[in-house]
Amino acid sequence: SGFISASEGGSFGDDLTMTGSLIVSGNIELSGSGKGQLEVDYRLFDTGSINTTVHDAGAGVGDIVKFGGTTTTKGTVYYLKANGTWDQTDADFGYSSGSLAVALGSNSTTHGMLLRGIVAMDHTVGGVIGNPVYLTTTAGRVSTTAPGSGDFARVVGFRVSGSAGIYFNPDNTVIKVS
Secondary structure (H helix, E strand, O other), X not given: OOOOOOOOOOOOOOOOOOOOOOOOOOOOOOOOOXXXXXXXXXXXXXXXXXXXXXXXXXXXXXXXXXXXXXXXXXXXXXXXXXXXXXXXXXXXXXXXXXXXXXXXXXXXOOOOEEEEEEEEOOOOOOOOOOOEEEEOOOOOOEEOOOOOOOOEEOEEEEEEEOOOEEEEOOOOOOEEOO
């Protein structure tokens, strides 16, 4: 037991064993190869992390992937194409099924795509906090208003903060509205 410290840019050797508590102020980055186990009691999805008066659209925390090399618009929704790239959703044409993610920056590989978590959209989503959020017929956009006749309806989350903060957790059900 005791304290462990490393200055900025510092590192530890190959093995590190600790008994007791580790308190970190800031970020922890883990990397390496092989298999391992990381146990976490809980993950905090804090709406302060997406406060648009402090952060830009596309600020998000949660499950994030970085691949595809696609030029993206932060704070808008994309679907994963068969070739491994991303394209914006559109409830008119059924570009709403399959894997969805919200762009966190201008490139899917550099900045990442949020698969599930809380995120600030680049537009007002309408409704009130707690309302379900649907994909719209405007590319990459979401709204608390369900799409209309002939469109594809899919709940992708719920409004949680401000006018643009949502909990993004796409339902697997897609329905064509008659």
